[in-house]
Amino acid sequence: MKKYIPAAVIFAAFETAAISLWLTKDNAFYLFNFSYIGCVIALGIVLYARAYRHARRAVQLLVGLYMLVYLGLICSENMQIEGFWYYLFTGVFEAATIHYAVAKIFGPLIFGRGWCGYACWTAMVLDFLPYKVPASHERRKIGWIRYLAFAASLAFVAALFLAHVGNLERIMFWAFVWGNALYYALGVALAFTFRDNRAFCKYICPVTVFLKPMSYFSLFRVTCDKGKCVSCGRCAQVCPMDVDVTDNSRSRKNATECILCMECARACPRGAL
Ligand code: SF4
Numbered sequence: 661m662k663k664y665i666p667a668a669v670i671f672a673a674f675e676t677a678a679i680s681l682w683l684t685k686d687n688a689f690y691l692f693n694f695s696y697i698g699c700v701i702a703l704g705i706v707l708y709a710r711a712y713r714h715a716r717r718a719v720q721l722l723v724g725l726y727m728l729v730y731l732g733l734i735c736s737e738n739m740q741i742e743g744f745w746y747y748l749f750t751g752v753f754e755a756a757t758i759h760y761a762v763a764k765i766f767g768p769l770i771f772g773r774g775w776c777g778y779a780c781w782t783a784m785v786l787d788f789l790p791y792k793v794p795a796s797h798e799r800r801k802i803g804w805i806r807y808l809a810f811a812a813s814l815a816f817v818a819a820l821f822l823a824h825v826g827n828l829e830r831i832m833f834w835a836f837v838w839g840n841a842l843y844y845a846l847g848v849a850l851a852f853t854f855r856d857n858r859a860f861c862k863y864i865c866p867v868t869v870f871l872k873p874m875s876y877f878s879l880f881r882v883t884c885d886k887g888k889c890v891s892c893g894r895c896a897q898v899c900p901m902d903v904d905v906t907d908n909s910r911s912r913k914n915a916t917e918c919i920l921c922m923e924c925a926r927a928c929p930r931g932a933l
Pocket residue numbers: 775776777780781782783860861862865866867868
């Protein structure tokens with residue numbers, strides 16, 4: 661039973677957040693939302709503990725589809741970065757702002773880029789593409805595009821406010837629809853161009869402007885037991901994010917890129933990770 665304790669702890673943490681937000685904000689949505697996500701993540705941990713090969717993908721699909729289809733399309737909540745700016749400017753502490761605070765700004769101090777490995781609806785689709793392991797682990801020097809995308813998303817929402825454009829809720833809904841369509845199109849095109857499913861994450865995604873610096877301090881990280889490691893290089897070969905996981909320092913190569921997918925640990929013949 662010991663192997664199920666982490667799942668119980670995670671579920672209890674989410675349930676505490678669900679009940680606290682439900683009572684303080686007097687809104688049953690928070691009870692449903694955080695209970696659902698807590699259940700799915702706990703289920704994923706149970707599946708992982710039972711060595712189910714597709715545990716991560718199951719969680720990614722259950723959380724990603726919920727966010728994209730239910731919150732985004734059915735509830736018309738813009739969950740992309742533009743939605744975060746929008747709700748921030750209006751001073752509304754609602755789903756998108758809470759989501760960003762928990763998953764992408766403060767949460768990474770604890771679970772690093774777990775969001776990118778287990779929940780993101782963009783990567784949920786990109787991970788179906790054929791290049792799970794990148795053709796090359798050498799990075800291209802185009803990571804600056806993410807800052808451009810970040811600035812463009814902020815400028816877009818700021819311009820709507822400065823120009824006093826009406827019907828902003830509707831505009832934000834369509835921005836979510838077209839924004840996602842653009843992300844998927846770019847993500848698929850880049851994946852095939854660079855033969856790397858995660859090329860969009862590495863060079864374009866504006867959310868990494870939050871995720872990368874915060875995940876540098878992450879409490880949960882994959883580390884290497886140097887006593888067991890035989891330097892076979894298998895972990896580096898299978899890593900989708902080109903992390904040098906055998907180096908235990910926080911400044912290791914691509915340190916802030918780890919999505920905690922655990923492919924390296926699965927591939928390690930010595931159980932060193
Ligand atoms: S880097 Fe961006 S697109 Fe990639 S998984 Fe993370 S949030 Fe999603």
